[in-house]
Amino acid sequence: MQIIFGHGGDLVKQKLCCNNVSWVEQTEQLGTGHAVQQAAPGIKDDEVVLILYGDVPLLTGDTLSCLVSEVNNSTLALLTVTLDNPSGYGRIVRNEHGKVLRIVEHKDATDIEKEIQEINTGILAVKGKLIKRWLQQLQSNNAQGEYYLTDIIAMAVEDGVTVSTQSPTSEIEILGVNDKKQLAFLERVFQQR
Numbered sequence: 001m002q003i004i005f006g007h008g009g010d011l012v013k014q015k016l017c018c019n020n021v022s023w024v025e026q027t028e029q030l031g032t033g034h035a036v037q038q039a040a041p042g043i044k045d046d047e048v049v050l051i052l053y054g055d056v057p058l059l060t061g062d063t064l065s066c067l068v069s070e071v072n073n074s075t076l077a078l079l080t081v082t083l084d085n086p087s088g089y090g091r092i093v094r095n096e097h098g099k100v101l102r103i104v105e106h107k108d109a110t111d112i113e114k115e116i117q118e119i120n121t122g123i124l125a126v127k128g129k130l131i132k133r134w135l136q137q138l139q140s141n142n143a144q145g146e147y148y149l150t151d152i153i154a155m156a157v158e159d160g161v162t163v164s165t166q167s168p169t170s171e172i173e174i175l176g177v178n179d180k181k182q183l184a185f186l187e188r189v190f191q192q193r
Contacts, residue, residue, distance in 0.1 A: 002039045003054075012054070031146025032122065033138040036131070045129035051149070053122055055176040058186060063168045070164040071125045076156045079123040080165045081174055089119035090150050092165070100163035102154035107143040120150055121174040130161065 005012050006026045013023055024039045036051065043049055048071050050064065063079070070077035078100070080092050090105045091113050103120045104113050134152040142148060156163055168174055177183045 002042050004035045004039055006035070030140065031144070032149035033135065033147035033151060036149055037135045037138070037147065040132050040135050043128040043132055045127070045132070047128045048125055049128050049131050050125045051123060053176065055178065056121075056123070056174060057177065058173050058175065058190060059123070059168070060173060063166070063173055067123070067166050068125045070166065071127060073127055073130075074160070075162045075164050076126040076130065076153070077124060077164045077166060078153065079121045079168065079174065080118050081121060081167050081171050082118045083171065084117070086117050086119045087114075090122075091116040092118040092120060094118075099157075100153065100165060101157055103150035105142065105144070105148060105150060121168075122149070123174070124149075126152075126156075130156070130159075 001018070001020060002022045002024050003012075003016075003018070004024045004026055006029050009023075009025060022039075022042055024042070026035045026038050028034070048068055050068060052059070052064075067077045067079055078092075083089070088106050090103045091109055092100060093102045093104055093113065093116065095101055104110075106114065109116075131152065134155040137155060138147040138149075138151055140147050153163055172186075172189055175182070175186060177186060
């Protein structure tokens with residue numbers, strides 16, 4: 001397992017004592033794609049890479065097992081959810097047949113794309129060989145000047161890789177913690193479980 005950390009990461013290392021963990025520092029925060037690029041040297045071609053985020057504490061093992069079970073040499077698995085108010089999230093762009101074509105980040109989306117309610121959770125699973133190839137192709141030519149991990153979805157489609165989507169049983173699973181109010185809410189949900 002690799003844990004990518006950035007600003008304040010030394011505190012995370014102190015608080016999270018894990019065996020069999022490789023700590024990978026992202027010294028510059030240049031986007032999610034850039035973060036995963038830092039871990040690429042430790043990714044093996046034949047393994048399934050599962051991308052998770054440290055601020056999403058309520059994901060269940062069942063949800064992750066379903067996601068990983070979809071992965072093979074020609075399928076990438078993506079966790080998505082449909083929200084009534086998707087503002088701020090990357091949108092899942094599909095063709096007329098429902099096939100995933102790409103993800104567009106909110107800041108880069110057109111007005112029509114902003115009407116899409118299916119959003120990217122950021123959580124995905126894919127074979128190591130595939131993600132390493134796509135990570136090398138990432139560019140920062142977008143509204144935020146970052147290397148978006150989401151850009152690999154369009155690369156997968158271009159390479160003929162199927163993008164399989166899964167959804168959690170509840171959108172609560174994919175909520176993140178960005179402030180003390182959100183932390184208190186998710187802690188209460190966790191206690192109720």
